[in-house]
Amino acid sequence: MNDLNHARNHVLKQIEQACIAAHRDVNQVMLLAVSKTHPSEMLSEMYMTGQHAFGENYLQEALDKIEALQDLDIEWHFIGHVQRNKTKHLAEKFAWVHGVDRLIIAERLSNQREATLPPLNICLQVNIDAQDSKDGCQPEEVAELVRQVSQLPNLKLRGLMVIPAPDHPQAFVDAKTLFDHVKAQHAHPEDWDTLSMGMSNDMAHAIMAGSTMVRVGTALFGARDYHQ
Numbered sequence: 001m002n003d004l005n006h007a008r009n010h011v012l013k014q015i016e017q018a019c020i021a022a023h024r025d026v027n028q029v030m031l032l033a034v035s036k037t038h039p040s041e042m043l044s045e046m047y048m049t050g051q052h053a054f055g056e057n058y059l060q061e062a063l064d065k066i067e068a069l070q071d072l073d074i075e076w077h078f079i080g081h082v083q084r085n086k087t088k089h090l091a092e093k094f095a096w097v098h099g100v101d102r103l104i105i106a107e108r109l110s111n112q113r114e115a116t117l118p119p120l121n122i123c124l125q126v127n128i129d130a131q132d133s134k135d136g137c138q139p140e141e142v143a144e145l146v147r148q149v150s151q152l153p154n155l156k157l158r159g160l161m162v163i164p165a166p167d168h169p170q171a172f173v174d175a176k177t178l179f180d181h182v183k184a185q186h187a188h189p190e191d192w193d194t195l196s197m198g199m200s201n202d203m204a205h206a207i208m209a210g211s212t213m214v215r216v217g218t219a220l221f222g223a224r225d226y227h228q
C-alpha cells in the first residue's frame, strides 16, 4: 500500500511539474493507471490510494478483473488492440475504448452498447509516426473517421490516442497538431477533449505537447512479468 501510494504520488508530482513547465493547468491531465499483468489485489490497493481509472490491454484478463473488482467504482479503459470479434465485451463492460481505428469497429461498439448505459467513450488510434505496424489509422483518414463515428449512437467520440516509437517526442507535437486541426473543424468542439498519449518514460514530453491523459503502468506498479 505504502509503495503504491508512494509511486502514485511520485507520478502525480511528475505530471504536476510537466504541467508547470508547459504553463498548463494540472487538472487538464488525467492519470490512467495501466494495470495489465498485475493481479486484482494490486489494483484494489491502488484504488485505495485514490486512483479510480484503470487501463487494460488483454480482454480476458480484464474481464476477470472487472468481475473480481465489481464492488469498486472503477472506470475501466480498454487500451489494447481491438479485434472485431471482441467488441461485444468491450461495449458491455468498459467506459472507454482507446484503440478504435476503423469504422466497422466503431459501428459494432455502437450497436452492441446498451442504450441504457452511458455512451461508450472512444478515442481514435492514429499511427502518427508511420510505424510499421497494423495498429492505428493513417493521419489522413482521421477527418473522415471523425465525421462518420460522430454520427453513431451510444458512443461519445472524445479524441485521439497515439503510441509513438520511443524517443520520438516530435510525434507528440504532430498528434497535437492533428488534434487541434480536427477540433477547429468539429461541429461540437467541446466534445473533442481528449488526447491520450504519454507513458512512464515519456509522459513529460507528451504533457509538454498537449496530452490530456497519460497512460502509466511501470512507474506506478513496477516492471511487468509476462511469464505469470
Ligand SMILES: *Cc1c(COP(=O)(O)O)cnc(C)c1O
Residues within 6 Å of the ligand: 034, 036, 057, 079, 080, 163, 199, 200, 201, 215, 216, 217, 218, 219
Ligand atoms: C502497457 C501500455 C502502457 C503503459 O506503459 P508503461 O511504459 O508501463 O507506462 C501505456 N499504453 C499502452 C497502449 C500500453 O500498452
